[in-house]
Amino acid sequence: MPARTSATTRRRTTRRSPGARRRRPNRHARRRGRKTGVALAIAVPAILFGAFLVGAALLAGSFRMSWADDLALAPDDRAPAPPPIIEPAVAGYRFEQLTNACTILAAGRDLGFDARDQTIAVMTAMGESSLRNIDYGDWETSGVTNPDGSRTTSIGLFQQQDSWGTRDARLDPYTAATVFYRAMAERVPDRAAVEPTLVAHRTQVNADPYHYARYWDRAVRVVAAVTGSPMEGDRIDGIPHCPRA
Numbered sequence: 001m002p003a004r005t006s007a008t009t010r011r012r013t014t015r016r017s018p019g020a021r022r023r024r025p026n027r028h029a030r031r032r033g034r035k036t037g038v039a040l041a042i043a044v045p046a047i048l049f050g051a052f053l054v055g056a057a058l059l060a061g062s063f064r065m066s067w068a069d070d071l072a073l074a075p076d077d078r079a080p081a082p083p084p085i086i087e088p089a090v091a092g093y094r095f096e097q098l099t100n101a102c103t104i105l106a107a108g109r110d111l112g113f114d115a116r117d118q119t120i121a122v123m124t125a126m127g128e129s130s131l132r133n134i135d136y137g138d139w140e141t142s143g144v145t146n147p148d149g150s151r152t153t154s155i156g157l158f159q160q161q162d163s164w165g166t167r168d169a170r171l172d173p174y175t176a177a178t179v180f181y182r183a184m185a186e187r188v189p190d191r192a193a194v195e196p197t198l199v200a201h202r203t204q205v206n207a208d209p210y211h212y213a214r215y216w217d218r219a220v221r222v223v224a225a226v227t228g229s230p231m232e233g234d235r236i237d238g239i240p241h242c243p244r245a
Contacts, residue, residue, distance in 0.1 A: 088238035091218040097131035102242035107177035123219035124200040127212040128159040
């Protein structure tokens with residue numbers, strides 16, 4: 001019995017062995033299939049992503065080349081701008097102010113005043129209004145009052161108050177200058193021997209006798225330029241011209 005059992009067992013084992021060997025390759029094939037699928041699932045997106053990166057790099061390179069070409073063809077924004085047009089000036093006074101100086105000189109010439117008197121008149125207007133025909137004065141800018149406490153009413157080139165004439169007269173440069181010359185002749189008859197700033201002070205009756213001193217050299221320079229004899233360093237191109245004193 002033991003011998004048959006052993007033989008039978010071997011025969012059964014022998015008959016089952018081929019079947020067992022045939023099934024094992026199938027299991028291995030299924031395993032290889034699953035591994036291949038997983039690998040493809042990983043590899044395909046990676047390949048697509050790599051292709052996307054390559055395409056993006058090529059596109060960026062093309063854009064940079066195109067942008068560089070555009071810059072090469074475009075005008076250079078960093079090129080220096082043309083120099084600005086500078087308005088002619090003398091001693092810091094520009095065309096409108098120099099025109100007013102010329103008017104002051106003309107009024108003095110018409111009245112028979114000499115070159116010194118005319119230069120004193122220009123100096124006075126520099127100290128009063130910076131040669132601008134303005135329609136306001138010390139009260140509006142600084143709250144200055146007269147000695148009696150009333151507010152000042154000064155306007156125009158010479159900052160003349162109501163006692164000097166009508167508003168229209170004081171705002172007309174030629175008329176205002178004429179009024180100044182007449183007051184100067186009356187109040188400072190010995191002016192040829194008086195320092196220019198004191199002549200202006202006695203004519204204007206202002207608080208500081210030496211207020212106008214700082215403007216004398218500028219007045220001399222302006223008068224020389226507008227009468228055609230500019231001092232060294234001054235240009236007369238583009239500035240108003242008026243007859244000599």
